[in-house]
Amino acid sequence: MERRPIEQLNLSGNVAENWKSWIQRFEIYSTATELDVKAEKTQCAQLLHCLGEESIKIYNTFQFSVEDQNKIKPLKSAFNDYFTPKKNLTYERYKFFTSRQNNLKIEEYVTQLKNLANQCEFGTEELKNELIKTMVIIGIKDSHLREKLIQNEDQTLDKVIECCVITENSKKNMQLMKITETPSPTTAGDKDSEMIDAMAYIRP
Numbered sequence: 001m002e003r004r005p006i007e008q009l010n011l012s013g014n015v016a017e018n019w020k021s022w023i024q025r026f027e028i029y030s031t032a033t034e035l036d037v038k039a040e041k042t043q044c045a046q047l048l049h050c051l052g053e054e055s056i057k058i059y060n061t062f063q064f065s066v067e068d069q070n071k072i073k074p075l076k077s078a079f080n081d082y083f084t085p086k087k088n089l090t091y092e093r094y095k096f097f098t099s100r101q102n103n104l105k106i107e108e109y110v111t112q113l114k115n116l117a118n119q120c121e122f123g124t125e126e127l128k129n130e131l132i133k134t135m136v137i138i139g140i141k142d143s144h145l146r147e148k149l150i151q152n153e154d155q156t157l158d159k160v161i162e163c164c165v166i167t168e169n170s171k172k173n174m175q176l177m178k179i180t181e182t183p184s185p186t187t188a189g190d191k192d193s194e195m196i197d198a199m200a201y202i203r204p
Contacts (some may be wrong), residue, residue, distance in 0.1 A: 005029070008052030008196075019083035023076065026050060046054040051079075058082060092119040096131075100139040110136060128173040140164060160187040 006029050009022045018109075026047060030036045035046055048056055064110050096116040101109040122128040129142065137149045141194035145167050149160060 005049050008050065009055050011054050016084050020080065022051075023080070031092055040072045043072040044070050044075050047072065055079070087119065087121075089121060091114070096120050096135065099135060100165065101141050106136075106161070106168050107195060109139065112138070129157045133160050136160055136164065143165065 006022070006025045009030065010018045029050070030043070035043055048059060051059075059075075062078045062082075064071075064074060064078070085183075094117075096113070099109075099113055099116055102114065110132070113135050116127050116203060117132050120128075133156070136157070137146055140146055142164075149155070149163070155163075
């Protein structure tokens with residue numbers, strides 16, 4: 001069965017997002033069809049064919065050095081530079097440093113922070129993770145948990161996230177129990193135990 005080529009790039013609407021999504025699909029298509037192991041000239045031709053006629057017109061405005069002609073990486077970079085506006089790093093970092101949990105679940109908030117951090121060009125992965133950890137602590141809604149986390153600054157990002165998730169789930173379970181039953185001395189002790197277990201993750 002012949003594999004269906006991917007759809008042409010949509011040049012209307014948010015072209016930067018369209019391009020980002022399209023090139024991801026092309027990479028998947030390239031791997032699935034083993035195009036990525038063929039000659040670069042063939043890869044370039046297939047990329048242009050899949051992009052469509054309007055994108056080829058854009059390609060015709062590009063200028064490549066002799067060594068970059070018929071090379072797949074420079075071709076992708078040229079389209080990426082064309083379709084993606086220059087990033088305002090100050091604004092991207094502003095969005096990152098002012099992000100707060102608000103009504104998000106902790107896992108959703110962490111995902112949001114990671115996505116924002118990816119746009120900030122913080123340099124090393126170690127620095128990026130440290131800043132994400134700092135923002136998790138600053139941005140969470142639970143002020144009591146924040147104080148506990150601040151007191152234990154040597155924890156890793158994963159440890160901080162794990163502690164936040166456990167605490168959030170424990171609070172959710174306690175709220176459900178309050179709705180469904182009148183707490184007995186035993187269940188009250190169990191609830192206290194849950195919170196103690198959660199707090200144990202914060203200790204060094």
